[in-house]
Amino acid sequence: xxxxxxxxxxxxxxxxxxxxxxxxxxxxxxxxxxxxxxxxxxxxxxxxxxxxxxxxxxxxxxxxxxxxxxxxxxxxxxxxxxxxxxxxxxxxxxxxxxxxxxxxxxxxxxxxxxxxxxxxxxxxxxxxxxxxxxxxxxxxxxxxxxxxxxxxxxxxxxxxxxxxxxxxxxxxxxxxx
Amino acid sequence: xxxxxxxxxxxxxxxxxxxxxxxxxxxxxxxxxxxxxxxxxxxxxxxxxxxxxxxxxxxxxxxxxxxxxxxxxxxxxxxxxxxxxxxxxxxxxxxxxxxxxxxxxxxxxxxxxxxxxxxxxxxxxxxxxxxxxxxxxxxxxxxxxxxxxxxxxxxxxxxxxxxxxxxxxxxxxxxxx
Numbered sequence: 001x002x003x004x005x006x007x008x009x010x011x012x013x014x015x016x017x018x019x020x021x022x023x024x025x026x027x028x029x030x031x032x033x034x035x036x037x038x039x040x041x042x043x044x045x046x047x048x049x050x051x052x053x054x055x056x057x058x059x060x061x062x063x064x065x066x067x068x069x070x071x072x073x074x075x076x077x078x079x080x081x082x083x084x085x086x087x088x089x090x091x092x093x094x095x096x097x098x099x100x101x102x103x104x105x106x107x108x109x110x111x112x113x114x115x116x117x118x119x120x121x122x123x124x125x126x127x128x129x130x131x132x133x134x135x136x137x138x139x140x141x142x143x144x145x146x147x148x149x150x151x152x153x154x155x156x157x158x159x160x161x162x163x164x165x166x167x168x169x170x171x172x173x174x175x176x177x
Numbered sequence: 178x179x180x181x182x183x184x185x186x187x188x189x190x191x192x193x194x195x196x197x198x199x200x201x202x203x204x205x206x207x208x209x210x211x212x213x214x215x216x217x218x219x220x221x222x223x224x225x226x227x228x229x230x231x232x233x234x235x236x237x238x239x240x241x242x243x244x245x246x247x248x249x250x251x252x253x254x255x256x257x258x259x260x261x262x263x264x265x266x267x268x269x270x271x272x273x274x275x276x277x278x279x280x281x282x283x284x285x286x287x288x289x290x291x292x293x294x295x296x297x298x299x300x301x302x303x304x305x306x307x308x309x310x311x312x313x314x315x316x317x318x319x320x321x322x323x324x325x326x327x328x329x330x331x332x333x334x335x336x337x338x339x340x341x342x343x344x345x346x347x348x349x350x351x352x353x354x
Contacts, residue, residue: 003213003326005180028212028233034219035205035212036180038233042211045287045321047235053243054233056205056215062230062273096239110222144222149180 004036004043005149011156012040018163019050019100026159027098028054029067029088031079032108032122036152052098057088067091080105082123082135089127100162101127102155106138108147122151126158181213181220182326188333189217195340196227196277203336204275205231206244206265208256209285209299213329229275234265244268257282259300259312266304277339278304279332283315285324299328303335 002009019026028038038054041047055066060079063069069087077083088103106122113119120140127133136158140150179186196203205215215231218224232243237256240246246264254260265280283299290296297317304310313335317327 001182003182003185003322003329005178008180025236030212032219033216034224034228035207035215035231035233038212038235039210039216042209042233042235043322043325045285045289047211051211052236053239054212054231054235055243056212056219056231056233058215058219058231059202059225059229065274066230066232066272095243097242108222112222145179145220148220152180 004040008040008149008152008156009043011153011160013044015156015159015163016041016044016047016050018160018167022163022166024050024099024163025052025097026050027052027092027096027101029092029101029103030054030056031058031063031088031105033104033148033151033155034058036148037102037104037155040152040156053096055092055095063088067095078117080107080117080121080123082125082137085123085125086127086133086135089125089133093127093129099129100159102159103127104151104155106147106151108144110144120147122147122154124151124155124158126162128162181217185217185326185329185333186220188330188337190221192333192336192340193218193221193224193227195337199340199343201227201276201340202229202274203227204229204269204273204278206269206278206280207231207233208235208240208265208282210281210325210328210332211235213325214279214281214332217329217333230273232269232272240265244272255294257284257294257298257300259302259314262300262302263304263310263312266302266310270304270306276306277336279336280304281328281332283324283328285321287321297324299324299331301328301332301335303339
C-alpha cells in the first residue's frame with residue numbers, strides 16, 4: 001500500500017504538471033499539516049520541475065525565525081488567524097524565491113480549541129509574486145488526522161484552481177488575438 | 178484509514194516522547210522524503226514539546242539558500258552524498274535553534290540512478306549542538322514510494338536510538354553515583 005493516500009498524491013501530481021506547464025515554482029509553509037502538503041507534492045518523480053522547497057513551521061518561534069512572521073501578529077491575532085496565514089505565505093515566497101507559496105495554519109486538535117477558534121479551524125493562504133496574498137477560512141470536521149487530511153486536500157485544490165486560471169488567461173489571450 | 182502508516186507514526190510518537198523527556202527540540206531537513214519525516218513527527222497531538230521545525234529542501238538551490246549547504250559541496254560531491262547530508266543537518270541546526278537535527282538526501286527514483294549512486298541510495302545525518310554530525314549510508318530496495326518509506330523509518334530509528342543513549346547515560350550516572 002502507498003505511504004500517502006492516492007487521492008491526494010494524484011491531485012498533487014496534477015498540480016505539479018500544471019505548475020511546470022506555466023513555469024511556476026511552488027513553496028509551502030505548513031503548521032498543523034507538518035509537511036504533508038510537500039510530501040504529496042514530491043510523491044511523484046520529476047516534481048523538482050515545479051516544487052522548490054517547504055517550511056514546516058510548527059512552533060511559533062519557527063514561524064518568526066524561518067518565515068519572518070511578526071511576533072506582534074502572532075500575539076495579537078493568534079497563530080491560527082488570517083493575518084498569520086498570509087504572513088506565512090508571503091514569508092515563504094520571500095525566503096525561497098518561489099513564484100507561488102501556499103501556507104496553512106490551523107487547530108488540528110484534539111486539544112487547543114476555543115469558542116472563537118474551534119478544533120478544525122484552518123486558514124489557507126496563497127501568495128504570488130506581485131499579487132496580494134489570498135486567504136481562505138475553513139472549519140473541518142473529524143479527528144486530528146481527518147483535519148490534517150482535509151487541509152492537504154484543500155491546499156492542493158487551492159493551488160490547482162489558481163494554476164487553472166493561467167490556462168483560462170492563456171485561452172482568453174488566444175480568443176482576443 | 179489513517180493518512181500516514183501507523184508503524185511510522187507510532188515510532189514518531191515514541192521519538193517525540195523521548196525527546197520531550199530529555200528536553201531536546203528536533204528539526205528536520207528533507208530532500209527525497211519531501212516532508213514525510215516531519216509529517217510523522219507531528220501526527221500526534223502535543224508534538225510541539227519536541228518538534229521545532231522542518232526544512233524541505235528538494236531543489237539544490239533550496240539546500241543552499243535555506244540550509245547554507247555550500248554550492249561547491251553539491252557540485253563536487255553531488256546532492257546525494259555524505260558531505261551534503263552532514264551539511265544539511267548542521268545547517269538545519271544552525272538555522273533553527275534546535276538541539277538535534279536529522280537530514281536526508283537520496284535517490285528515490287525511479288530515474289536519476291547511476292552506477293556510483295543507484296536508485297535507493299540514501300544518506301542520513303544526525304547533528305547535535307556541540308557534536309560532530311554522524312552520517313549513515315543506506316541502499317533501499319523497491320519503488321520510489323518504498324524508498325521514501327524506508328528512509329522515514331530509518332530516520333526515525335536514528336533519532337530514537339540517539340535519544341535512548343541519553344537514557345543509558347542517565348542510568349550510568351546513577352550507577353556511578
